Amino acid sequence: MDARAYRASLNDGRRVYARGERVTDLAAHPDFAPNIERTAEVYDRFEADPEAREAFFTPPTTIEGMRHHAALHVDSATHTTYSSLMTLLTAADRIAAVRPQAAEAVAAYVAMVRDKDLRIAECITDAKGDRSRPPSQQEDKDAYLRVVERRPDGVVIRGAKLHISLAASSHELMVIPTKAMKPGEEDYAIACAVPVNAPGVSIVNVLNAAPPEGSDPRDFPFANQRAVPQGFVIFDDVFVPHERIFLDGEVKQAAVFAHSLGLWVRTSSMISMCDGFDVMVGLAQLIAEANGLERVDHIRAKISEMIIHSTLLRATLEASMVHAAKLESGVLAPSEIYTNAGKYHGAANYMVMVRHLLDIAGGSAITAPSMRDLENEDIGHLVRKYMGTRQSIDGAYRTRLFHAVHDLTTSAHGGAKYAGLLMGGGGLYAQNIVTRMRYDIERAKRMAFDAMGWSPERD
Ligand SMILES: Cc1cc2nc3c(=O)[nH]c(=O)nc-3n(C[C@H](O)[C@H](O)[C@H](O)COP(=O)(O)OP(=O)(O)OC[C@H]3O[C@@H](n4cnc5c(N)ncnc54)[C@H](O)[C@@H]3O)c2cc1C
Structure with missing residues (x-):
C-alpha cells in the first residue's frame, strides 16, 4: 500500500x-x-x-x-x-x-x-x-x-x-x-x-x-x-x-504470548528510550549554553549524571543484542534479562532525567511566551529582547528551546509520555519479575560464600 x-x-x-x-x-x-x-x-x-x-x-x-x-x-x-x-x-x-x-x-x-x-x-x-x-x-x-x-x-x-x-x-x-x-x-x-x-x-x-x-x-x-x-x-x-x-x-501456555510480547515491546521501548535520553542530554546542554551556564560545576554535574543514565541504557540495549538467543527458526530474540533490566532502569530513572532538565532550564520551561507572541508587531521585539541572553543567543532561539523542554516534560504530552514509558509493556513490577526470573541467584549465593572464604558444607 x-x-x-x-x-x-x-x-x-x-x-x-x-x-x-x-x-x-x-x-x-x-x-x-x-x-x-x-x-x-x-x-x-x-x-x-x-x-x-x-x-x-x-x-x-x-x-x-x-x-x-x-x-x-x-x-x-x-x-x-x-x-x-x-x-x-x-x-x-x-x-x-x-x-x-x-x-x-x-x-x-x-x-x-x-x-x-x-x-x-x-x-x-x-x-x-x-x-x-x-x-x-x-x-x-x-x-x-x-x-x-x-x-x-x-x-x-x-x-x-x-x-x-x-x-x-x-x-x-x-x-x-x-x-x-x-x-x-x-x-x-x-x-x-x-x-x-x-x-x-x-x-x-x-x-x-x-x-x-x-x-x-x-x-x-x-x-x-x-x-x-x-x-x-x-x-x-x-x-x-x-x-x-x-x-x-x-x-499452561497462556503466559507465553505475554512474555514473548513483553520481550519485543520492551526492546522497542528501550530503543526509543535510548534515543529519547540522548535527546534530553542534548536539550540540557543546549539550554545550559543558551543560559550561559554550561561551564558551571553543578550544571555540568547534572548533565554528567544524565549522560551516565543514557549510556547505561544504551549499554543494556547493546548487551541484549550481544546475548541474544537463537530461536528454532534461526531468528535472534534479544536477551530477556538485559532487556528487562534496561527497561526498568530507564523507566525508573526517567524522572531523574526530567528533574535535571527542568532544573537546568529554569522557570521559562513552563512560562515562556508563545512563538506567536514573539512575532506580535506591538510587543514581540520586547519579548525577544528579554528572552535573549547575549548577542549570539537570540530570544526566539532560546524561547523555542524552552518550548521543547516544556513539551518533553510537563505538557500533556510530557506527562502521557512518562505514563506510557512506565506502563507500556507492563509496569515496573513486570520487568522486576522477568529480571529476577532470569537472574542466576544460586550463582550469586555461591559467590557470596566464596567472597567470605566460607564453605558452609566444610566449616
Ligand atoms: C500510554 C499507554 C499505552 C499503552 N499501550 C498498550 C497497548 O498498546 N496494548 C496493551 O495491551 N496495553 C497497553 N498499555 C497498558 C499497559 O500495559 C498497562 O497499563 C499496564 O500493564 C498496567 O496495567 P493497568 O493499567 O491495568 O494497571 P494495574 O494492573 O491496575 O496496575 C496498577 C498497579 O497495581 C499493581 N497490581 C495490579 N494487579 C496486582 C496484583 N494482583 N498483585 C499485586 N500488584 C498488582 C501493578 O503492578 C501496578 O503497580 C498501555 C498503557 C499506557 C499508559
Whole structure:
C-alpha cells in the first residue's frame, strides 16, 4: 500500500468513537489525522523503496542485523506491527510441542499481513476487574476477554482490551492473554487475530497528549509529531475463525504470548528510550549554553549524571543484542534479562532525567511566551529582547528551546509520555519479575560464600 491506499483502507466500516461521537472519516478527524499521516509517510517511503520495507519486516538473524534494525526509524504503527509479528513467531516457537498447529496458523497469518501490507495493534491489557481476583473469580466473567461460544468453524469472544495504542488506525488486532491462566480458566486462554472492522468490535478513543487546538506547532514540537490515540477496544461477541486462532484452552501456555510480547515491546521501548535520553542530554546542554551556564560545576554535574543514565541504557540495549538467543527458526530474540533490566532502569530513572532538565532550564520551561507572541508587531521585539541572553543567543532561539523542554516534560504530552514509558509493556513490577526470573541467584549465593572464604558444607 502507498499512503493513499492506506488512508482509504481505514474506511472499512470500523466502529470508532472519539469525543463522544462515532467517527466516520478517520483520516480527516483532528484526533487521528496527524498520526495517520505519520504512518502514511512510512507507507510512501516503503512504496518507493520496497527493499527498505523488506529489510524492516525481516527478522534479524545476526547481531549486526539486530543493530541495523534498531537504528531504523519508522512510525509507531509500523514498529508495533513488527513487534506483533515477532511476538507471534516467538510464541509459536515456544508452544510448538503443545500446539503444533499454532506454527502453521502463525506462519499463514504473518504471510497474509506482510502480503497485504497491514498494520497490527497489540491487544493484551484486559479490563481486569478486581485486581486481587483471578479471571474465573471475577463478579463479571467478562473482566478478562474470554471465549463465550464454540462453533464448528471457530469461537466467539467477549471482553475489552484497554489502553490499546493506535487500535483505531490499524487493520488488525492481535489479541493475547494478559497473564498466566490456571486449570479451570481455559476460556480465558485465547490468542487470536481479529480485523479492526470485524462485527462486534468497537473502539472508544482518547487523545490526551495532543497539543491544545490552534496552538503554534513550534510551541509543541514533540506532541505535534508524536501524540498517539489510545483505544478502549470492546469485543462484543466477535466471531473468530479457526485459522486466526493461535491458542485456545492451553492454560499452561497462556503466559507465553505475554512474555514473548513483553520481550519485543520492551526492546522497542528501550530503543526509543535510548534515543529519547540522548535527546534530553542534548536539550540540557543546549539550554545550559543558551543560559550561559554550561561551564558551571553543578550544571555540568547534572548533565554528567544524565549522560551516565543514557549510556547505561544504551549499554543494556547493546548487551541484549550481544546475548541474544537463537530461536528454532534461526531468528535472534534479544536477551530477556538485559532487556528487562534496561527497561526498568530507564523507566525508573526517567524522572531523574526530567528533574535535571527542568532544573537546568529554569522557570521559562513552563512560562515562556508563545512563538506567536514573539512575532506580535506591538510587543514581540520586547519579548525577544528579554528572552535573549547575549548577542549570539537570540530570544526566539532560546524561547523555542524552552518550548521543547516544556513539551518533553510537563505538557500533556510530557506527562502521557512518562505514563506510557512506565506502563507500556507492563509496569515496573513486570520487568522486576522477568529480571529476577532470569537472574542466576544460586550463582550469586555461591559467590557470596566464596567472597567470605566460607564453605558452609566444610566449616
Ligand atoms: C500510554 C499507554 C499505552 C499503552 N499501550 C498498550 C497497548 O498498546 N496494548 C496493551 O495491551 N496495553 C497497553 N498499555 C497498558 C499497559 O500495559 C498497562 O497499563 C499496564 O500493564 C498496567 O496495567 P493497568 O493499567 O491495568 O494497571 P494495574 O494492573 O491496575 O496496575 C496498577 C498497579 O497495581 C499493581 N497490581 C495490579 N494487579 C496486582 C496484583 N494482583 N498483585 C499485586 N500488584 C498488582 C501493578 O503492578 C501496578 O503497580 C498501555 C498503557 C499506557 C499508559
